[in-house]
Amino acid sequence: GEDVEQSLFLSVREGDSSVINCTYTDSSSTYLYWYKQEPGAGLQLLTYIFSNMDMKQDQRLTVLLNKKDKHLSLRIADTQTGDSAIYFCAESFMNSGYSTLTFGKGTMLLVSP
Amino acid sequence: DVKVTQSSRYLVKRTGEKVFLECVQDMDHENMFWYRQDPGLGLRLIYFSYDVKMKEKGDIPEGYSVSREKKERFSLILESASTNQTSMYLCASNKSNQPQHFGDGTRLSIL
Numbered sequence: 001g002e003d004v005e006q007s008l009f010l011s012v013r014e015g016d017s018s019v020i021n022c023t024y025t026d027s028s029s030t031y032l033y034w035y036k037q038e039p040g041a042g043l044q045l046l047t048y049i050f051s052n053m054d055m056k057q058d059q060r061l062t063v064l065l066n067k068k069d070k071h072l073s074l075r076i077a078d079t080q081t082g083d084s085a086i087y088f089c090a091e092s093f094m095n096s097g098y099s100t101l102t103f104g105k106g107t108m109l110l111v112s113p
Numbered sequence: 114d115v116k117v118t119q120s121s122r123y124l125v126k127r128t129g130e131k132v133f134l135e136c137v138q139d140m141d142h143e144n145m146f147w148y149r150q151d152p153g154l155g156l157r158l159i160y161f162s163y164d165v166k167m168k169e170k171g172d173i174p175e176g177y178s179v180s181r182e183k184k185e186r187f188s189l190i191l192e193s194a195s196t197n198q199t200s201m202y203l204c205a206s207n208k209s210n211q212p213q214h215f216g217d218g219t220r221l222s223i224l
Binding site: 045 | 117144153154155156158161163169171203205209210212213214215216217218220
């Protein structure tokens with residue numbers, strides 16, 4: 001079935017760039033998403049990319065998509081302590097004719113001062 | 114702004130009780146979803162609904178049912194709660210081909 005893989009943990013220093021990687025399996029996915037979850041909260045949509053795009057930039061966030069390798073990455077420039085959270089990658093796929101999401105297990109980003 | 118509201122942030126229930134988790138969205142979204150989130154397992158889809166009175170099973174529907182009597186409200190029902198249903202439950206909604214928006218979650222403990 002569909003599977004989304006992420007590394008579990010990333011630690012960076014404040015001001016550095018962070019890169020969170022994700023691989024997915026469904027080559028027919030139309031959209032790929034990045035969500036952020038702060039402690040005790042729900043998931044907040046960060047950004048998403050349509051599958052016919054290679055890159056999307058939104059302020060400090062850059063998403064790169066390599067469709068051939070089914071690889072997605074999220075780069076956070078000038079990482080701040082407030083960026084410490086769990087980041088989830090998700091791919092869309094068709095379930096009984098309806099679009100649903102498969103999530104990775106999440107990458108915990110820890111930003112130290 | 115999209116608003117998805119889950120009725121309780123924290124809930125404690127006893128084994129065998131019937132438990133209702135409620136979710137309301139105010140953006141006229143046709144699709145609504147219930148997930149559970151467990152450490153090391155990520156988010157897993159329990160049920161989803163694409164229209165009023167319609168429902169589809171997700172990946173882990175066993176032990177759960179749902180109700181969608183009105184477009185804005187999607188209820189998750191634990192018919193007879195068990196300790197292995199202790200988890201964080203997340204509701205989401207969207208219009209087709211648009212991102213899902215999540216509520217703040219309900220942390221449910223079954224004693």
